[in-house]
Amino acid sequence: MKTRLLLIFCYFVILQINAQIIQNTGVLIIGGSTSGTMAGIQSARMGVKTIIVEETPWLGGMLTSAGVSAIDGNHHMPSGLWGEFREQIRNYYGGADKISTGWVSNTLFEPSVGQQVLRKMCAAEKNLSLIFNTKLIDIKEVNGGWQVKLSNGKIIQTKVIIDATELGDVAAKVGIKYDLGMDAQATYHERIAPEKANNVIQDLTYTAILKDYGINVDKTLPKPANYSASEFNCACKEFCNNPAAKRQNPCASLMTYAKLPNGKVLINWPISGNDYYANMVEMSENERQEAIKAAKEVTLRFVYFLQTELGFKNFGLADDEYPTTDKLPFIPYHRESRRIDGLVRMNLNHIENPFSQTQPLYRTGIAVGDYAIDHHHEKNPAAPDLHFVPVPSFNIPLGSLIPKQKANFIVAEKSISVSNLVNGASRLQPVVMQIGQAAGALAAYSVMNKVSPEKVSVRAIQKILLQSKVYLMPYFDVPLTHPNWEAIQQVGATGILKGVGQSVNWSNRTWFYPDSTISINEFLKGLKDFEPKFEYHGISEQKSISMSFAEFEAILSDFKHFLIQNKNTLARVIIEQNLSLDKKNKPISRSEIAVRLAGLIEKEVDFEGGFR
Template sequence: MNLFESAAFSVFRLLMFKQMRGSYLFLIGIVAVLSACSNVATQFDKEVDVLVIGGGASGTMAGIQSARLGASTQIVEEGPWLGGMLTSAGVSAIDGNHRLHSGLWAEFRQNLYDYYGGADSLSTGWVSKVLFEPSVGAEILLKMAQAEEKLTVQFNTKLLKINQIDGGWLATFSSDKGDTVYIKTAVVIDGTELGEVAKMVGIPYDVGMDARSVTGEEIAPEQANNIVQDLTYVVVLEDFGKGADKTISRPENYDPTPFYCTCQGRCDTSVFKRTLWDCGYMMEYGRLPNNKFMINWPISGNDYYANIIDMSAEERDSTLEKAKWFTRCYVYYLQNELGFKNLGIARNEFPTDDGFPMIPYHRESRRIKGKVRFTLNDLARPFSQKTALYRTGIAVGDYPVDHHHGAYPDQSKIPDIHFHPVPSFALPLGTLIPAAVKNFIVAEKSISVTNIVNGTTRLQPVCMLIGQASGVLAALAVELGVSPDEVPVRKVQKHLLEAGAYLQPYSDVTPENSYWEAVQCIGSTGIIKGEGKNKGWANLTLFHPDSVMTAPALLEGVRELVPGFDFSFETNVVTVEEAGRVAAELSRAIGSDPSRQVNAIDKIWEEYAFGEYVPSAAVTRCQMAVLLHELAAPFETLQVDLQGQFITETE
């Protein structure tokens, strides 16, 4: 019986007491019980500034970043590892963002490089350039967390309930030792795999595919449905050497037919209409260091369809056992029928009795209704929308929109969303913030995006960067004494830049460039815009830093900030001297700090290593960005709202 139930039971006893002893004693008792009830909400075992529930890819990075900004932070994880899909689910092949080495994602990757001996040591399989053993990933993430003095991590602890109280939240947990733990916090971050905390506190959400009429996405189905992406129970196999026979026992009700098209040789490709690989090459797809193999194969492999999101705990357990059985059948097929008998389940990889990961790989979750909903149109054509969500960017991604529906029984009802080409993108801040609930942030795959967009925002680097932004937002909310929805967008972005995180997905300007921050800031105002492109798996947005700045493009960008802004250029190509005068006039028009005008352009040229200062020379786009950043500072001067619109003084 918990404290609230005990108080209710006491009221019942007092009602009985009234009948026996009279009203006076009854009233005294009621006062005592109500006094006790008023204290229930404030009784807790621990108080922290930020509570991260779920230590997955997002939750881990959220906890680390929040602590780095000085907020007392706790991660509570239901399992024994940090990392979620990166580690506990065994999906240790990073998809995307290889050219966008941003923030904590880049830090995690560097730690992997250091552990294995360089970048080439991680390029072991052809699906990714960053492959690693899940146990190593978990060890690295734990060390990163333990290095933060303001961060504590509690494993094997399950959330029972959570209540909103004055000043934040009171969360009730049960540990694996049977203890009940109460934690009070100012801000909660939902870092769970399926948005469990968001549901618990009553945040509205969507599950499945959205209707085209609602999202305006041309490739969305005409009618909404509850179909989600396939999940996968990954398994890691290990090569035990030539001649070894590690064939598992034949699974009950084993049927090889679902796997016949997993590679070349047994499938009629004229009917199947998918590219099939040589079986040996297929196995190299997820090769990990130290002769291990991640089995997460989408083509007639171990993807499994099940929408478990709103199932009961018992239904989930039963369904996931079937998903694990299906993967076990696939392992048996690989060993017994394709001849990979030397590959056995790696027994030293996961702390489980059967050698399987602790959780399945969930590609899709609940998607909350947030302050902003990010659609495919916002992602694919960011500069031509009514809103300017790109200005509020807090995480970047460059993977195609990739949906797994191969295991769904009736694929004719589903749009074919397989590597839909898009440019790289900036995820807006408002997707992390619920529309109505205060002091709450949502991370991982439960952010406010459409079903289609989830096909790219679900990837590991993006989720890590979502977590980092969540940590910044939470820590700033605590510091400023406001709810996360009231934290200025530019403050969040400024701290992310200081942490080496990209706001805009410009892969041709990296943090190693002296002008990287200037490009990120000016790109986030929209004065100079990038060009989105896609080439197969390579989805790009290019800033073209060394191209000349043209007068029409510059005027168009400046007029978005200052309508009617005018300047007379000698030609269509902007000179260095003209660029400096435009920046100075913009500074006066938007009310920038006048002290910036003392910065001499020749000194700026020297500081940024631009070479010889020639006023009459054509200015490049990166040089223009620097002059705007140094002399006018529009990023710092003009605030934006969650829709990316500039905030006027009257607002």
């Protein structure tokens, strides 16, 4: 009897121990990176229990832990959580002008301050838990979800997992297919792709944050091993003996390029500077650590070069940024990683000519960017020169976050399904922050509706993002303050009214022209794209002049009647108005059209952008 009681007691003790060890959550995010942090905030805001697991003591990835605190792009499109983050940074320093301190960016901040802001944003979310200094040990599929084992001994079971690691390590661990390196010209017919595929990825950088300790203070490092000033020949104009050298800047500009508030400088210099080539993606952990060590050594040699050859001896490694023994960031800045085999693959053609592709991926947009195709390949002589390729602004399709092979799995950060060339624009901080927010929305929606991400409604996710002021379409001339911003975003995502892309140096644009008019021909073409079977017979001749209110209402009435005849419930979302006599013959603007047609976004699309 005693033995039986003891066995029963032990059984319940074991059950209790297991209950204590296995922790359940709705969404689990591996990687407190730039995207991982935003995914956690968004998921938690939607009421889903969410956990972020991060290897380092900091949140933010490239924004903070890698020190890349000079924002590239999206200055005029403060979409979603990117806009919230920027606003809090501005408030911390006292205004937008206080963080426009360097010529490379309009938003520069100390990494430690970025970390504080992210912690504050996460702390406001009661459904969000953070686990630091912890690695993923094992992961397996369990009961239609995932179970992970962590280095701290915890086991977490989750319905949906998000890989927000820097190199897409979780996706690889569970067997998701991926690409690595440059795509051949024949693969996607991208005009600047190399003829043959290769395994070349972008240079990484181990950045440094320097601080001005005062003009009379000498903070020169001990001379690093293997130092030679010739390693940095032509890093700037006055220190260059090669007349053919490209992109030469005055040496003083190296310290103003990414000047941060409070007398600090980000050292992330691509021109014969501290970029470093190492394809770390498929390396073992020991090999990665050796590559990181080598990258750090390049950066320390470059800092010594700045201090000795260029005379900036009063600038030393900041002692109030990173709690590391070497005062360098926690992680390197990885510009490129695995690119998963997603439900869709976005390539350069989708950016350059979004409205003429057989896959109208723009209709499925969940994030926007306006940066050029910027590839860093200087430290790898085998790589082609793809430093700067102007393109229009663009959006990221939802399907690029979802792998083909696994259910209840989402990929964020830089490992989404894009071509190698597109990665050069999609990798930038504001875009990755939005990718993270979309991943969080997708994960939370999947949990709440008990559906795997590859089966969600694209429009449902877009509506959630719109409520959070996320841009679906990259319209430069329709700011968040525009009274019809949401309607224009909605109509843009239907394709009835299309934008016009333009390359403008580093800040590329797509124009909607909200106050402009539209011809009847162009409007009918847009309706035809939306509903191919619709025919309008109210106009006897082609008309290319501006469409009037009366003409628009006549077409709209016929279109609504067509929908009703075809038992299409979309008829109920079209807004018609009684026009005054003095307005009937006046031209109608694109913005006014958008307001009346905004509800048509309810027409569902598949992940390739085709209407269902």
